[in-house]
Amino acid sequence: MSQHDEQFATRWGILLAAIGMAVGTGNIWRFPRVAAANGGGAFLIAWLVFMFAWSIPLVLSEFALGKHTRRGPAGAIGHLIGARHTWLGAFVGVCTCFIMFYYSVVTGWCMKYFVATLSGGLHGADAQAYWEGFTSASAEPVFYHFAAMAIGCWIISRGVVKGIERTNRILIPILFALLLVAALRALTLPDAMKGLGFLFTPEWGQLLSHKVWLEALSQSAWSVGAAWGLVMTYGVYLKKKDDFVLTSYTTAFGDYAASLLAGIAVMCTVFAVLPEVDARAALGAGNEGLTFIWLPKLFEQIPAGRLFLALFFLALSFAAMSSLIAMIEMATRIGVDLGIPRRRAVPLIGVVGFVLGVPSAWKLGIFQNQDWVWGLGLMVSGLFIAIALAIFGTDRFRRELINTEDEPHPVGAWFTFVMRYVVPLEFMALMVWWFYQSAANYDREGWWDPRHTYSVGTTVVQWGLLIVLLLLVNRWWAARVGAKER
Amino acid sequence: MQASGWIMMVVVLGGVWGGFVYLLVKSARQGDR
Numbered sequence: 001m002s003q004h005d006e007q008f009a010t011r012w013g014i015l016l017a018a019i020g021m022a023v024g025t026g027n028i029w030r031f032p033r034v035a036a037a038n039g040g041g042a043f044l045i046a047w048l049v050f051m052f053a054w055s056i057p058l059v060l061s062e063f064a065l066g067k068h069t070r071r072g073p074a075g076a077i078g079h080l081i082g083a084r085h086t087w088l089g090a091f092v093g094v095c096t097c098f099i100m101f102y103y104s105v106v107t108g109w110c111m112k113y114f115v116a117t118l119s120g121g122l123h124g125a126d127a128q129a130y131w132e133g134f135t136s137a138s139a140e141p142v143f144y145h146f147a148a149m150a151i152g153c154w155i156i157s158r159g160v161v162k163g164i165e166r167t168n169r170i171l172i173p174i175l176f177a178l179l180l181v182a183a184l185r186a187l188t189l190p191d192a193m194k195g196l197g198f199l200f201t202p203e204w205g206q207l208l209s210h211k212v213w214l215e216a217l218s219q220s221a222w223s224v225g226a227a228w229g230l231v232m233t234y235g236v237y238l239k240k241k242d243d244f245v246l247t248s249y250t251t252a253f254g255d256y257a258a259s260l261l262a263g264i265a266v267m268c269t270v271f272a273v274l275p276e277v278d279a280r281a282a283l284g285a286g287n288e289g290l291t292f293i294w295l296p297k298l299f300e301q302i303p304a305g306r307l308f309l310a311l312f313f314l315a316l317s318f319a320a321m322s323s324l325i326a327m328i329e330m331a332t333r334i335g336v337d338l339g340i341p342r343r344r345a346v347p348l349i350g351v352v353g354f355v356l357g358v359p360s361a362w363k364l365g366i367f368q369n370q371d372w373v374w375g376l377g378l379m380v381s382g383l384f385i386a387i388a389l390a391i392f393g394t395d396r397f398r399r400e401l402i403n404t405e406d407e408p409h410p411v412g413a414w415f416t417f418v419m420r421y422v423v424p425l426e427f428m429a430l431m432v433w434w435f436y437q438s439a440a441n442y443d444r445e446g447w448w449d450p451r452h453t454y455s456v457g458t459t460v461v462q463w464g465l466l467i468v469l470l471l472l473v474n475r476w477w478a479a480r481v482g483a484k485e486r
Numbered sequence: 487m488q489a490s491g492w493i494m495m496v497v498v499l500g501g502v503w504g505g506f507v508y509l510l511v512k513s514a515r516q517g518d519r
Contacts, residue, residue, distance in 0.1 A: 012516050041494035048498070193487050201491030246513055253506040260502055293515065408516070 005070075005336075006160035006238050013165035017234055018059075020168040020322030022225040022255040023175065025106055027292040028316055031219060031259040032266035033283040036198045038215045039206025046207070046216035048256075051224070053197035054217060054382070054426055056252050057418045060411060061385055063244040064401040066235020069099035071481060072333035073229035077384075078483025081391040086478040087470040088384040092229040093334050094466060095377040102360035102370045104152065107320035108144030109134075114313035123306060127296040131288070135364050146354055152324045153350035156332055157343075160237045164325060171318045178315035179261040185308055186268035195279075196270035199263050206322060213435040217426055219436040222375060224255045225323070227382035233330040245402065245409040257360050258319075265312070266295070273298045288364075291316070291344055328353065338480045369453045373462045376434055380463065383427040386419050394420045435459075435484075 008014045035043045069076040073096075077089030112134065116122045122130060134140055155163045186192055206212045225231065231251075238244060270279045282294040295312065299305035328349055335345030360367035389397045395416040401409040434458045439447040442454040450457040470477075487495075 011513060015513060041491065041498070044494065044498045048501070052519050196495065197487035197491050200495040201488050246516065248507065250506065250509040250513060253502060253509055256502045257506040260499060408488070 005145055005237065007239050008165055008234075008242070010165070011242070011247070013169065014234065014238065014244075015250055016032060016168040016229060016327070017164050018247055018251040019254040020172050021228075021234065021326035022170070022223065022251050022323075023258045023319050024103075024223070024225075024323035024449065025110065025287075025316060025320050026219075026223045027255065027259040028179075028262040028266070028319060029287045031223065032199070032263040033287075033290055034215055034219050035263055035269060036283050037447050039203040039214045040104065040198055040207070041200050041202025042204060042206040043212050043216055044200070045202070046054075046213045047220055050217045050220035051252050051256060053418055053422050054171065055220050055224035055226040055255075056248055057415050057423065058246040058382055059224065059231050059251060060245065061389060061397070061419065062229070062231035063235040063238070063248055064397065065239045065385075066232040066435045067240075067242070069243065070236050072236065072274065072330060072337050073232050075337040075481035075483065076232055077388045078478050078481055080431050081388050082486035083478035083483040084474065084485065085388065085391065086324070086481065086483050087467070087474045088388055089229075089315060090470045090474075090477055091467065092227065092232075092381040092382055093330060094470070095329055095374055095381050096228045096230065097331050097334075098352075098370060098374040098377070100324070100331060101318070101357040102355050102367050102374075103324055103327060104148045104353060105141060105145045105361040105367060107148035107152075107317065107324050108141060108146075108361065109288075110313055110317040110320050111148060112140065112144045113296075114310060114317050117296075117306060117310040117313055120306075123300075127293045130296075131292045141361040142358055145357050148321070148324060149328075149350055149354045149357065152321065152328045153346050153353075155325050156328045156348045156349075164234075164329060167325065168322055169483045171322045175315055175318045176258065176261075177275045178318070182265035182308065182312055182315065183261045183268075185302075186265045186272070187276075189268060189272035189302060191272045192268035194276070194316055195267035195269070195396050196264065198271060199267045208431075210433070214430060218434075221378060221382065221430075223259060224252050225326075227378055227385055228327075228330075229381070230326040230330050233333045234326070236333065241406050243407045243409065245407055245411055266290075270294070273301050282302060284389060292372055294392050297446070319430070331474070338477070348408075369458060372454050373459050376431075376459055377463060379427050379430050382423055386423040386427075389419050430456075460465070 008017070065076040065080060069079040071079060074086050074090035075092035078086035113122070155167050157163065221227070235244065270282050274282060282290055285294055296309060299309035331349045331353065332342065332345045335349060336342050340348065360370055398411055398415050438454055438456045443452050445454050446452040448457045449455050450461040452458060
């Protein structure tokens with residue numbers, strides 16, 4: 001860490017920043033429909049298991065890596081296990097940068113719908129036509145993507161304490177309050193119990209289904225923000241005496257708590273307004289379909305619906321922005337580690353992020369492709385972190401980098417077992433599952449074709465190109481971040 | 487909602503929210519170091 005780097009001022013600042021990083025749009029628009037579609041209560045059991053079998057161990061690893069090495073993903077792994085492995089960490093960082101490019105677009109969509117609800121633009125409009133008009137033929141998504149990136153970069157340019165810490169101190173309590181209001185409103189609707197039934201009633205037979213377990217693992221991995229390199233970056237700004245085990249647990253529980261509130265709000269609203277067949281259609285309409293087409297239709301039909309729809313999109317915008325700033329900070333950290341002064345790195349990331357996000361803002365198909373490729377890439381990131389720990393010595397990592405003298409809550413040997421054996425197994429199961437989904441369900445004819453949105457081919461080619469490029473520049477990157485051979 | 491749904495709701499909501507509040511209180515008690 002350079003001597004000019006700031007540090008988080010308080011424990012609450014660290015905690016709220018970490019929860020803000022974790023709670024994103026996936027908690028609100030993905031969790032409810034995936035939980036309902038996969039056995040309700042049975043899914044929730046599997047989902048709880050993966051909090052400990054994937055998310056918390058990776059969050060712990062990331063905090064330890066960032067705090068110990070004082071560098072972002074590439075530098076951290078290069079320092080931990082030697083210069084020739086720097087590319088493993090670089091993949092983690094660059095994968096999240098690719099997510100940042102289109103996540104800014106999603107943040108822009110949420111802001112646009114908040115503005116449209118407040119101004120009355122959505123009121124009385126055909127929600128399907130409105131969404132298609134917004135995303136297909138207009139430059140508006142590009143404008144809102146620009147606005148999201150500009151706001152995010154402005155926050156990051158203010159620094160760790162005045163930017164990240166202060167923003168999350170405001171956004172996160174308001175986000176939880178908004179989710180609570182939305183959940184309470186939904187619970188008071190007639191027939192709300194039907195929605196609760198779909199969310200919580202367990203179909204025990206589903207626990208024998210591999211699909212339920214793999215969907216639960218995917219949801220936990222994408223939602224908590226483990227293996228994104230974001231926690232690693234925030235770890236850089238911990239003081240030496242700051243402990244992080246309690247913060248890691250609280251981050252995961254906070255993320256799950258937000259998901260449950262969103263689940264209650266969305267499921268109760270959907271089942272209160274729609275007959276069961278239509279409710280299932282709404283939940284099967286995908287993230288964007290449910291959020292931007294179905295929910296506006298549903299909120300129109302409940303008393304004071306416009307107000308609650310505005311609150312819902314405000315919550316979604318806050319959730320998205322608190323995650324986006326973590327991604328911009330991580331990208332900035334990579335730049336700083338490479339020797340670019342912070343005051344130049346932030347605008348540079350802003351420009352690059354805006355330009356490379358424009359294709360996703362312009363064309364929904366490109367957005368969907370990037371979401372598929374780099375969302376799955378996070379599983380590769382998880383594996384790479386587990387490999388880095390294995391090379392260093394997973395148990396040695398636990399003893400020397402997590403259970404330090406500053407840490408009042410030591411982590412048990414279960415961490416070593418999960419990181420050494422469970423995470424690699426989970427990675428393999430997920431890859432086989434999602435690639436099978438592509439070949440058997442999403443794109444039976446063209447699953448091998450790299451030009452197809454949801455193909456195995458597009459994933460392998462894009463990851464392959466990135467890995468080849470990172471291997472080519474590995475020596476240069478390692479030298480820039482000061483990683484030495486071991 | 488069936489009884490199993492109510493039980494699951496109490497267990498999951500209680501476990502996750504109970505755990506979250508417990509950890510928040512523990513963090514507050516520990517304070518800054």
